[in-house]
Amino acid sequence: MSGRFTEAELEDIKQRNPIADVAGGYTKLRRAGGRLVGACPICGGRTSSQRFEVIEKDGTWVCAVCPDGGDVIRLVEKVEGCDFLAAIERLGGRVAIDAKRQKEIFEERERKRLAREKTAADYREAERKRLFRTWKGALPIHGTLAAAYFEGRGLALPERCPGLRFLPDMKYFHGERIDDRGRKVARVIHSGPGMCGAFIRPDGKFGGLHLTWFNVQADGRVVKAEIVDPDTGEMLNAKKMRGSKTGAYILVSKALVLPRRLILGEGIETVDSVFTPWLHAGRSIEDTEFWAAGDLGNLAGRANTTIAHPSLKRPNNSPVRVPDRFPDPDDPGLAIPDSVEEMILLGDGDSEAFLTECAMERAARRYGRPGRVIRIAMAPSEADFNDVLRAA
Ligand SMILES: [Zn+2]
Known part of the structure; x- marks a missing residue:
């Protein structure tokens, strides 16, 4: 099996392994102000300082102490101390992706991207309206x-x-x-x-x-x-x-x-x-x-x-x-x-x-x-x- 992965294959692995679930298996996460925080499963950074954070909408994590961050694959690599291919295996491995599944994968990603943009645009518009009331x-x-x-x-x-x-x-x-x-x-x-x-x-x-x-x-x-x-x-x-x-x-x-x-x-x-x-x-x-x-x-x-x-x-x-x-x-x-x-x-x-x-x-x-x-x-x-x- 070649080490090269197509974009669809990687996206498929990420969609099958939501970051919150995988990180939640390593450490106890809690919600704080719309964010998911907990003790860092890599360095053990304390919960109270909230230095380990999972950003669900981006499918990423970040630790200010390590300091490191990335996607779900990188999280597994760091926590398990394994390489990229081993991390992928632990996440269920590569599965053959047919044209239908590939279409689904990209549609799902596009749907998430649009939702993120809409959230950002909504936030900007809400801020604009707040400022206009001040004005x-x-x-x-x-x-x-x-x-x-x-x-x-x-x-x-x-x-x-x-x-x-x-x-x-x-x-x-x-x-x-x-x-x-x-x-x-x-x-x-x-x-x-x-x-x-x-x-x-x-x-x-x-x-x-x-x-x-x-x-x-x-x-x-x-x-x-x-x-x-x-x-x-x-x-x-x-x-x-x-x-x-x-x-x-x-x-x-x-x-x-x-x-x-x-x-x-x-x-x-x-x-x-x-x-x-x-x-x-x-x-x-x-x-x-x-x-x-x-x-x-x-x-x-x-x-x-x-x-x-x-x-x-x-x-x-x-x-x-x-x-x-x-x-x-x-x-x-x-x-x-x-x-x-x-x-x-x-x-x-x-x-x-x-x-x-x-x-x-x-x-x-x-x-x-x-x-x-x-x-x-x-x-x-x-x-x-x-x-x-x-x-x-
Ligand atoms: Zn850390």
């Missing part, structure tokens, strides 16, 4: 602590700013805790005033939220909150993005008419750092719109491939790879209105220079079309955008 419950931003935060940084809050709102009490989730019934649930480590920005998807629908937490200092100044991980003492980012932002943007300043000009940057404050001098210089904001994309990857969209960084190396001395200057044609990126004749892309100094340069060029290629001028404005830091624009 609907938030207050207009003008006259709030969030507005005071912008003022404190010398920034003007746009009059038409439909993409930003304020919440007096916003929860910051980090890590998990065990509830009264022994289930793992998301843990709230901070609660306080914050700003939420709505990501609008290419289809015009709400996609997710950009969240920023604030603290009010003794002198009344509003600053970004200092949030500390209670386990590690590590300072956490006072900003978070939840839901989906792919191809979506936050409308920082809305035009009064169909926009002819679009200013597009990564962060809300970066974009507002350009809006402010633009407003003070008396330049037209009636036909100009200001958008924040959330991050560089979303601003520029997916790349066709990755390229080697000219100087940065990984620990093994191979070059760091970064997304290329050319867009992946299958990713449309942000939905730029047809009316836009001029785009200014803001590259801020937060990300690595070469990575940023490639992303800016990629965005320019992606959004370029006859009759549209695209300019790239690079700045070493947010504040310097004022100088960049005065010089333009």
Whole structure:
């Protein structure tokens, strides 16, 4: 008998030997928050630490102590200390698979895959709806602590700013805790005033939220909150993005008419750092719109491939790879209105220079079309955008 197995034969063995049954024969498994956990049958990792886990929907297992994981065949190999062929024998061996059984095997696998995808899609949609309820419950931003935060940084809050709102009490989730019934649930480590920005998807629908937490200092100044991980003492980012932002943007300043000009940057404050001098210089904001994309990857969209960084190396001395200057044609990126004749892309100094340069060029290629001028404005830091624009 040859050592080679067809995909159908391996799939048949896995379907005949559900991972939960096989693992359950080696160790006592229990359900915890929708997961199957127990003592590791390989290393004996303790039940209490829940380091051995069976992922039924994927037909896999993982142990964080070993550390190892894989499918049911690999589990038998590790527990029994045998090789691949012996593991297969213990799982009932190879059986001849006729065309009918082969069809069944692949249909079953496809059915499971679709069920998994549907679960993931359902989860994303439930999260989107939760975030949308948060958004609907938030207050207009003008006259709030969030507005005071912008003022404190010398920034003007746009009059038409439909993409930003304020919440007096916003929860910051980090890590998990065990509830009264022994289930793992998301843990709230901070609660306080914050700003939420709505990501609008290419289809015009709400996609997710950009969240920023604030603290009010003794002198009344509003600053970004200092949030500390209670386990590690590590300072956490006072900003978070939840839901989906792919191809979506936050409308920082809305035009009064169909926009002819679009200013597009990564962060809300970066974009507002350009809006402010633009407003003070008396330049037209009636036909100009200001958008924040959330991050560089979303601003520029997916790349066709990755390229080697000219100087940065990984620990093994191979070059760091970064997304290329050319867009992946299958990713449309942000939905730029047809009316836009001029785009200014803001590259801020937060990300690595070469990575940023490639992303800016990629965005320019992606959004370029006859009759549209695209300019790239690079700045070493947010504040310097004022100088960049005065010089333009
Ligand atoms: Zn283990």
